[in-house]
Amino acid sequence: MKKVLMSEKIDDAGIKLLEDNGFTVTTSPATDKATMASEIKDAYAVIMRSSELPDDVISAGKNLKIISRNGTGINNVDVESATKHHVLVAKVNGANAFSVAEYALTSMLMLSRKIILDDKLVRGKKNELSTYGSLPNFSSQMGINGNELRGKTLAILGLGKIGRQLVKFAQAFEMNVIGYDPYVKDDPVKMYDHLEDIYPVADFISIHMPLTPETAGMIGEKELKMMKSNAILINSARGGIIDEVALAKALKSHEIAGAALDSFKPEPPAPDNPLFDVDNVIMTSHIAGTTAEANQALGVGAAQAIIDFSNGKMPEFPVNPDVFVAE
Numbered sequence: 001m002k003k004v005l006m007s008e009k010i011d012d013a014g015i016k017l018l019e020d021n022g023f024t025v026t027t028s029p030a031t032d033k034a035t036m037a038s039e040i041k042d043a044y045a046v047i048m049r050s051s052e053l054p055d056d057v058i059s060a061g062k063n064l065k066i067i068s069r070n071g072t073g074i075n076n077v078d079v080e081s082a083t084k085h086h087v088l089v090a091k092v093n094g095a096n097a098f099s100v101a102e103y104a105l106t107s108m109l110m111l112s113r114k115i116i117l118d119d120k121l122v123r124g125k126k127n128e129l130s131t132y133g134s135l136p137n138f139s140s141q142m143g144i145n146g147n148e149l150r151g152k153t154l155a156i157l158g159l160g161k162i163g164r165q166l167v168k169f170a171q172a173f174e175m176n177v178i179g180y181d182p183y184v185k186d187d188p189v190k191m192y193d194h195l196e197d198i199y200p201v202a203d204f205i206s207i208h209m210p211l212t213p214e215t216a217g218m219i220g221e222k223e224l225k226m227m228k229s230n231a232i233l234i235n236s237a238r239g240g241i242i243d244e245v246a247l248a249k250a251l252k253s254h255e256i257a258g259a260a261l262d263s264f265k266p267e268p269p270a271p272d273n274p275l276f277d278v279d280n281v282i283m284t285s286h287i288a289g290t291t292a293e294a295n296q297a298l299g300v301g302a303a304q305a306i307i308d309f310s311n312g313k314m315p316e317f318p319v320n321p322d323v324f325v326a327e
């Protein structure tokens, strides 16, 4: 029986699909590299999500034929090493696009309606609330008002499946959507050729690009200074695209109005990450693409890639297709 090693457990539907197709499925804790390297020895396939799959682990996989990432980003897989060892890397595109786009929209709404700030105010004033009597909207009386999304300009950086889903959501909120993506051939929204033309006009900026040498550190002090003072920046893509120290400074000095980050560098964020001390930022634990629905679709997609491969068929989303040799 062919063994599939999971560095993180996938949805039961994906495990069942593999077992129904004659594979044995085991989990090895991704945090323990030594165990992983020993477990990978007799594995035919690996399924992984957020864990790192470096060269020394891949090299230990003497029978390894395919690495299946249940997600789109492949920044945590050493594709070069996989290719060197003739291991196919496959991913699952689009299965969590709705979830990530929902996360971006939720963050935009929470920040522009000041939901977290108001929640803190209500809790902080719990003993005085009865004195407000017929004026329960005390935060509005204090001058704290949110804004609608309607009519605001949203810049979407990266117009893949996630970015395009966000376009649909934003248009339903009557936002003016603009975009930047040097790799798209069509123009799903008004596209800009240069990021420096986007920063000064956007009220919201949402990043949906992979972490690559081109995007690493793409938004730092200089770029933050170009943004509007009411700008809200959302990163549900990858840590490392935004300089977090520069962002904390820009938020503290109100150079921009707010931010939401779901991914950090390093991940999880180190205790001395300056964003912990900033109010107008939402910090979450890489949850944007993890809903029950997305997890199920991703698990099934990752399993299907292995089944297809083992049946001599190219998986739907290969990363290094040249190593594919039908079995």
Ligand SMILES: O=C(O)[C@H](O)COP(=O)(O)O
Pocket (backbone or CB within 6 Å): 049, 050, 070, 071, 072, 073, 074, 096, 100, 236, 237, 286, 288, 289, 290
């Ligand atoms: O790579 C992806 O599938 C999306 O960017 C979501 O990220 P995640 O899979 O790391 O949650």
